[in-house]
Amino acid sequence: MEIAFWYCVEAELREDPPSYNHAMKLLSKIKESLLSLLLPHLHARLRTCIEEVLDLPLIQQQAENHVLDVGQLANFIVGMMATLDHQYAKVRDGEIQKLRETTEMVPLFSAIFSVLILMKMDMANFSWSIDEYHELLAKQPSAYTEKWLQDTVSEVFADSAITAMLPDNVHNTAYLRLLKWDHGSDPFPETVLMDQVRFQEMQWELERLVLLASVLLNVYTITGAAISGLPGLMDTLKTTVAPMLVDMHTPSFSAEEALATIGERLCVELSRQLDQHGYSPFSTDRRSTLKRQISATAQPDHHVRKLMDSRTQRYLLAYLESSGTETAYPVHGGLATVGKELTHLAIRFNRLVKFNKVGWSPVYQRILQGILQEKEEKD
Template structure:
């Protein structure tokens, strides 16, 4: 089975790595600063009890310190979003047509261009507005450059040297046409390839004011930002990845210094996973060796860590606070959890259908995809508050039976007896129940596959697809790739914290409290 495996990072290292970029746009998660503040208030109101690890006493900080920390955490969340979300784009904000904001914006723009035109028409011309515009254009162009654009940066600095331009204007030697041509050429080099035709049209415009006014530079700045954040040759993501691990680790440590108890939930998450594995209470799936493979009595930190991440795909988001180190990706984990539950139900239904009909429908061209598509469509709202499970699965059962009946008749097979028909429908309808044996079997195999996928990315070996999952193989691989990328990136960022917590847990000492300055 061929697949795109993420790069292989060790579980604990110095924080440098380059996991693959995640494809597909997802919504931005709840801002980390808000989530962490909410968690801090909850823990401050009532001290941790039971299995919640003990922590250092709270440290009082000033409002200024909290504001600065919040700003840093927000920046960290933005950097994290750009790195892990391959669909992240910067989109321009346009006020509604006819709104007050739109009218004010149009008036201001018109006033600016009218003033610039009037100044350039003076004798001798006045370049005050023009020089300000060139200075803003220069800063914007420089902000779009990648770390490797040293030569282009030097060209921009030399061509748009504001003090020199000011001197040329005072001595009547400023060539605005030359300046405008340089700006348009540089825009053509930086903006997305789809803009090439527009850049060509700009070169044909005569007159400084029309050229600057209609070049669309300011709107295209968003286009440039989107292009350099894309996955193409101009992408800044590989460069950002090199620094993002250390940046996120540093910002989280700054927050940890001010809130020493800010990893209590992370400690509990890892501790509970280790306890479940050692006590044989693990319900999140077995090892990659198979559903019945025993959990070793001596656990390696990597085993605990992989199972802990797997448990996040079974998380009770409504009542259990999420580990602090994964808050920025909580929504992504929840969406993957929903997707896996839907795929599990689909695979369970198809397994029942093909086991019931047997060779009569096995191998019929196009039938599997048709049954799969129908089931996915009917279960698309599985996690909607308005979803009626009993009614939806009864409909699935009816539709599956109709397809099976039609196929049997079309290919000359004997029809099902009424008793056999009732059994088929009843088995499919029962998939709605969480403790349904077939649904649990498929779920166990999905968990086995995901765990094997994590291990294969670390060992560089292929993953075996368990039986019964072939109909959802493509979708399952896509989820596994996203899951593995998030896991690997998170390991890189928080490796020092995870290493210390897991070592303490596996020595049987329980997690030590996070101390100020720990890393």
């Protein structure tokens, strides 16, 4: 029956003009499968997107008027599958990449069905693991998760800018602390252990952006008005610096050597740009000052680097506390040079946090209530 079905689909699509009777049944099943992979309160935007693009009455109308673009629908479906797989476990990257490389429509939709079946199994396993872990937590304490939340409560209470101990505030601060984690010595909280690699990759990316922003802020501070009127210069300088920080977290990377090289190259580029646009030459004193300041940012406690780190932390926390929409969030305070990259990171971080909250918020709430009650009793 399955072979006969796909034969009918292929036969109808080969007609002139094409017929879409079986294809419509196919799209209906695909839409149903995609919607079944969504989680409540997490994928509202994706649900709306699926409903709008896979609007079956509209697609039927397009088919009847012979203006239906099946290839465009296929691209949307594969893209949505990639988005959902990325949010769960990224275990179907290989299969989805093969879908992108398939150009024949019938083999493509047949493969889409096969991968959707696997993704449904992934979703079922994920739901089962959450239920199983909830049962486990009911029987024994989750020591590392409790310590993570306990330390976060202490941090929030110590912050004079925070006047209310709201659960969301504590939760968001807790997740933000995962981007400052010492993975070499501190055990990761049990509830986010499956995503430890993702959080660590985001942490590395954030640290690269902080250092990149620090270097560029030093350039602007030292050269000042001389470069403010040169459109595109900061992008050029960023393009020069960024590739040299890609391996920042590898054992062979030397921050001192990399930043010394960066200082030399930026001085050459700045001298060229200033000379080209008729500005005063980049003096030897300013060259020395710039290279010295750039080299100094190798230290995490350098004042400019600490400032950029603090501002990125505030930005990410504000993003988590915002409405949750994935539209561009304003980037200020010297971070504009890395605004695009920082916003992209914030979107991915927010998705991962929202996804984790769906599964574990009840657990966090129970632990948090116990921590606050114990604190009140002590006070």
